[in-house]
Amino acid sequence: MKNGRPVNSLVVDEDNLIPGNPTYESITESVAGIPEQKQTPKAWWALFLTAVSLAGLFFAEIGYLFYEGTGIWGLQIPVAWGFAIVNFVFWVGIGHAGTLISAILFLLRQRWRTSINRFAEAMTIFAVICALMFPTIHVGRVWFIYWTMPIPNQMDMWPNFRSGLVWDAFAVGTYFLCSLLFWYVGLVPDLATLRDRATGKIRKMLYGLFSLGWRGSNRQWRHYELAYLVLAGISTPLVLSVHSIVSTDFATSLVPGWHTTIFPPYFVAGAIFSGFAMVMTLSIIARSVYKLEHIITMKVLERMNIIMLVTGTMVGYAYGMEFFIAWYSGNQYEQFTFINRAFGPYAWAYWIMISCNVIAPQLFWSKKLRTTIPVMFVASIVINIGMWFERFVITMSLSRDFLPSSWDYYSPTIHDIALLVGSFGLFFSLFLLFLRFLPMVAMSEVKAILPQADPHHHTEQIHG
């Protein structure tokens, strides 16, 4: 077997995940080297300044929103939910890939995840931060938002736990905290690495502080690994539940086009779909900016593309199934809603969604295409556009519900759009800061999957 790799690996095709026999030190060098750079790359600055100014726009808009009221948006009756909710669902969805890669693939012993899980997790956290912004700011009287939490008060009132929005608050809040813990736990050994390599006093202090005095002792690894496993274990049902619960915002209502049992699985699939697309976009940027081709290999990218192909097709199936059920239910309101989706005033959005989410990923059937960087880069962005429109199309079911008398057409204002764009600014600002100051690849995990990391590596002949 080439370079004596063990056969007991759970994954069959694992050949050179990390090509060119690197040493532990070379891994450390290439990963830890980045935050230690004296000279910040021009590309980073360019991206960061753009992102930060957009983030500025985001908060300016929020300020104006609080001053004027939700009227600055295109909202109305019947369409009382617009971009804010669409963006919320979109960002929560993005988050999912992170947890999926870090948790589920970890449980499935998918070792190739190690090169991307760190910044996938980071992405999750930043995405969820963006997501949490929207339901908060979209309420009419934001200064009372804490009423959705069970805090004792002079009114003797409690939140209504029957409401999907309260479920959201709990689910997404929990999701954020767990992801954060999971991410940080993973970071600790690598922060220790940075601590030990740091030169400046402040860097030493900071990395020292956050690595909690990690000594890589096996008595620590023992609890550490179990904690990591447990967190992965509970994150898995959590990540599945979060988007299911988000979907119940719609599914537990009686709006035709919302009131559907297929929503939870369909939302989760969609979330993973868009999440992977985002990871793809980011990793392509990261590996080209920081020359990490040897760690984030083509193999890894290709596998992500395959997952996108699969989930994309699942989403496509869900679209089809919605129509079938609408017809099969014999409920004229449902039937109308779906005909209206495809051919009504919002048909344009619908067909954008279909072509981006169902047709685009089909490219990846071809080995050639799913291994060409430009193709997958464009595809990943197209897919996220499509997934945003999916949420838009679903939300717009409101525009035509039961009584034709109340039908109306929602169109966003400049402020709706500014907030959407701004949220990307916030997301990328955070992400670029992460790239600059933290190890973007889980070094200890990558080292652990190096051939020489296996104790039986050189000595297996002895144990015949």
Place this chain on the structure above:
Amino acid sequence: MAQIFPKWTNRLPLYLALGVLVIGTTVVLLLWYYGSPRYLEVGYRPIQPVAYSHKLHAGDLGMDCRYCHTAVEKSRFATVPPTQTCMNCHQLILPESQKLLPVRESWATGDPIEWVRVHNLPDYAYFDHSRHIQSGVGCISCHGNVAQMEIVSQVEPLNMGWCLTCHRDPAPNLRPVDQVTNMAWQPPADHAEWAARFMQEHNIRPPEDCSACHR
């Protein structure tokens, strides 16, 4: 030599944990007390444009509340009396008193006296005096023993939770309807049974519905 932190820092986590615990609880407790109407509302005691003493009129002279607060049995508002009411007596009694100057001015010029509101519910809460009076809730239950107040101050928090406690168990605050204005009234030993009967007869079922107070 490669040590970054001195040894004592190992005790930091412990201190931190304790600190968070202690400070956290204090903050909560402080909020609980200082954030509550019991602190914010109770004891509000503005100086009135006229040095009118409830103690003197309602207490020592034993005037009935309804002599001035005429509408209390008929209307949502207890109503603050018009200058007229003051003058009914004070044209004869202490017609020269300095204290009464603002009253006489008002009477002469027709400019109303601007009393400062003491018991003030938010405008989205609709409290109806007449219905409570009719149901035998004494003035003292919400306003305290006004007959002993030189300057009227607020003695009850008047927040929603406080209202609800009575609406959920009104018996302790009920009294014979003819005793509502009597500040000295003491519940007899058999008050509980009496209250039960009284609620039966007058079919007193205080609502907990939102619509009872908010419209």
Place this chain on the structure above:
Amino acid sequence: MAEGERKIYGVLAEFRSTGDLLHAAEKMHGEGFRNWDVHSPFPVHGMDRAMGLGRSPLGFIVGIAGTTGLTLFALFLYWINVYDYPLVISGKPYYSFQAFVPPMFAITILSAALAAFFGMLALNKLPRLFHPLFASKEFEKVTNGGMFISIEASDPRFKHDETAKFLESIGATSVEIVRGEA
């Protein structure tokens, strides 16, 4: 140098590879050392067995925390909906628990996750910013590629030179005496 006066913390030995480390650990365990440990940049497969360590109790902690969180929250929901302020909402029963499943689930997960995190820190006695081993320049390699075994002077079987020799005998490439401060 001041080292003279400083009290010995223990011995730190470096090894070449995970393989050597594992075998060394097996031997240490065989010798019946107690206050010793193995240091590596990543968890080494089979090391727990080699050192003779049992299962981590973290699992139980998490399990208990999760169930407690769930129970308390369920009771809380029952109290607010049935006793404290029952409200007729969409004509549904006061305690329509079906609707409360999602938040209950979230709370369960949350308490479990917090338990896992803080439990892990507690069991590892972290954060511990100062440790005598950090005094060793060599030890910095442990987070990079270095494999070490450390034995504390407090170990009953610890004998200054013999232990060092023993370590070399089981494959240490270099051995260093580590001193804590006086």
Place this chain on the structure above:
Amino acid sequence: MSPIKKGHTLTGKQYWRSLDELAGTPEFEDWLHREFPQGASEWNNAWSRRSFLTLMGASLALAGLSGCRRPEEHIVPYVKKPEDMVPGNPLKYATAIPMGLHACGLLVESHEGRPTKIEGNLKHPANRGRTDARIQASVLDLYDPDRSTVPSRGGVRSDWTAFVSFWREQFVAFQATGGEGLAVLSETFSSPTMMRLRRAFEARFPNARWVAWDPISDENRYEAIRAVLGRVHQPVFHYDRAKVVLSLESDFLLTEPEAVTATLGFTSGRRIESEKDQMNRLYVVESLYTLTGANADHRLRINSSDVGAFALAVAGELQRQGLAIEGLNGLTVPTMTGRAAEWLAPLAKDLLRARGESLIVAGSGQPAAVHALVMAINGALGNLDRTITYVDNRDAAYPSTSGLTKLTADMAAGKVSALVMIGGNPVYNAPADLNFAAALSKVATSVHLSSRVDETSAATVWHIPRSHYLEMWGDARSLDGTLSVIQPLIEPLYQSVSEVELTALLASGESARGYDLVRETWAGLVTGNFEVGWQTALLNGILSDSALPSIPVNAAQVGIAQAMASHGWSLRPTATTNLEVVFHPCYTTGDGTRANNGWLHELPDPITKLSWDNVATFSPKTARELGVQNEDIVSIQLQGRELSIAAWIVPGQMDNAVGLSFGYGREKAGRVGNGVGVDTYRLRDSQNMYRAGSATVSNTGRRYELATTQDHGSMEGRPIILMASLDEYRENPDFITGASVIPEFMAESEKAKERDLVREYPSSWKEPDYSTGYQWGMSIDLTTCTGCQACTVACQAENNIPIVGKEQVRKGREMHWIRVDRYFTGDVEDPGMEHQPMPCQHCENAPCEQVCPVAATVHDTEGLNVMVYNRCIGTRYCSNNCPYKVRRFNFFNYTDEYPETIKMVQNPEVTVRSRGVMEKCTYCVQRINRGKQVAKLENRSIRDGEVTPACAQACPAEAIVFGNINDSESRVARVKRINRTYSLLGELNTQPRTTYLASIRNPNPEMKA
């Protein structure tokens, strides 16, 4: 002792609590004058009740979990309290609203001296406690911030005494010449006091002249009556006595002045309890789509100019079927074609069948000839003295366009030296060809009595502020002559006088108080002890049995042919192929006088559902031919005059007809009305007052954004309004059952249950118990509902619903708690129309409740779906989940922009909502609570009908019934048991407390639909 707590910085005055007590006192008026110097366009928004929630909000947030350190608030009591007034308890006074030659009796609710809400006076025969949108909105005119506050001379601030002394000089001067060159131009009126003073004036100045004129009036009808009967009599139509009604382009259900009276009578003939009852039948012949047409059992669209010919054809057909119609001989009966032809035989047969119980009425837009002909036919059918009576109202000043024409000519010729205009706005709305403005400039002394400095006042020397009818003493007769006192609810807010007071000054040269003038008149009217009679009249609002006796009219004397000949009238059909412009009054702004009333502007037109604009309406076919679409700006040329206005397509309108409504495009109406819509009077001339042929229309290619409250007019085949013809209903009394989209297995249980539509399906859990105490419910009868939207404005007035303005309406943010949905049914070119009032349905399983994260909307023990504003955080989730979309959201702080005067109209019993909270119909919970309070004080339970929501109270069709459904004897319970009862979208198992009675029409079986 605890320190005195100062509130956080809350600058400005706290009006509300104080205003309650202040209003009506002299201090308050001073304040008003300070607040509103004449022509002041900017006003300051001090903190006040309306902003309270926001305020509390902010501070609550600051103060953490509880109420805030509150601002110091003052209580301002009376100095002398007016007797029989208990602060906190509203008082109701009887008065009447003058409407030209008609009047309706009112009970006006007053809070601490502020009139806030108008109700009908049950004792008044004209409206029997009912009102319409215009009457409901009139209280807002009182507080109109753009009313003028003081008289002005040549635009310079002056005062009443100055005018009095000025007039004295004039008076003396004119006395010498017997009033030569003196003229008075007044609105039409029907008031003993006004007439008495007018006579006094005419006696004093024999050479002076008095012209009464209204831009929109029944003048043509009066002209016909004069021609036929020799002098003008007031016709009174008794729709309640008619079995068959034929309307010849008469919109008697909406825009005609007596709409309320007519609606009451007409719908009383359509209210059916079961399939066995009888219904009246309404035929409508018209060119535009009117609300009357929408309620017709048969509607024929035809050119307005062909209506006369059609009437003649009907007469001919009646004769053919053996009815002798006097004096028709010599008239050639035209031949009808198409549907009109098909109509004749069955229509005539139906009319004959209902001799003496039929009623033919021609619209005010139709020429005198048609009215005369109609009189003849009614006479022949024996309807006179039955469904139509004539009264001789000597207190009425009838309109005269010829008088106006002559007056204007003389003014232009400089023959008029002094012109006093009592109300009206001729510069704006006189026929364009008269060129009134130019003529007016020739008049040396011109005086205008008007509520504001409008187009006319701006062109006169003197402007005198006019008192609102809620501020003045007066009297008025309704059409049947019933006499009522107009008594003020509040001292005039400004230095204004009433028409009575001004006329008195004109006649006597002395300034007199309205009160004395009216009493003086009534001294001659009240029989027996005056004081007693006067007090009773004030109490009841009417002088008992003051209705005038009907003049017996002999059918034989109706010499129509001679009349025609003598006046050169013709009924020949104009074979017009080119476009015909048809003018019609706007329901809301009327002739334009109401153009500064936000409630009326925001109220959508019942046919087009457009608010805040007037449009040119076209039929789909004509629009296609002209290449015009909705919101295109079209240019209309008519006799050399041009007008550019936005187009709107109305299915069912006559092809080649262009509908234009009056009352818009005001330039000096005020901050609300200025520049709203287009002034269509510019196209109108004295020869063609209501219609004009040979117009040319071209698409300018420009577009104009219109604000409609309903984009979609089709029911999409959904069971929203359930309909049947009377015959179908009789065949299948339970046609409701199975009419909706209930799956089979549910339909079973649907059939099983007995007809109480609150409980429909078996529940999977124990439902809350609503079997005890009051359980409120509502029923809306779609058969009688005409779609007039009186309910909408009544609700707006009662519940402090904000005006949001055109842009917001266009965005879809109108706030009406009860909207009236309009659906077209049947053929696209010539459809039928149905209306459906849509308030909150108060579902027992309200979908809105479960989705609210903070339990801001929940159920109370009496089955109300309550919306708690102060708990609402504004997620708007409830609205999404409401299948009826009746919830309204405060996207901005709408009431914040209100001028202080407008805030005075707000109902202190209802919280004013702040920004960011949801609101909706509450079944007028404040009235329920008031009812409970009253009942409690009297130690009894609420009687049936004691508590009525504003909508039900206003409804002139009595279509809305509200009450306690737990009491099986209550009216609402009985109505809900009618087998036409259904709950909208019942299959969603929302179990609404508001149910509907299916719409039944009564088409003539012998006539093809």
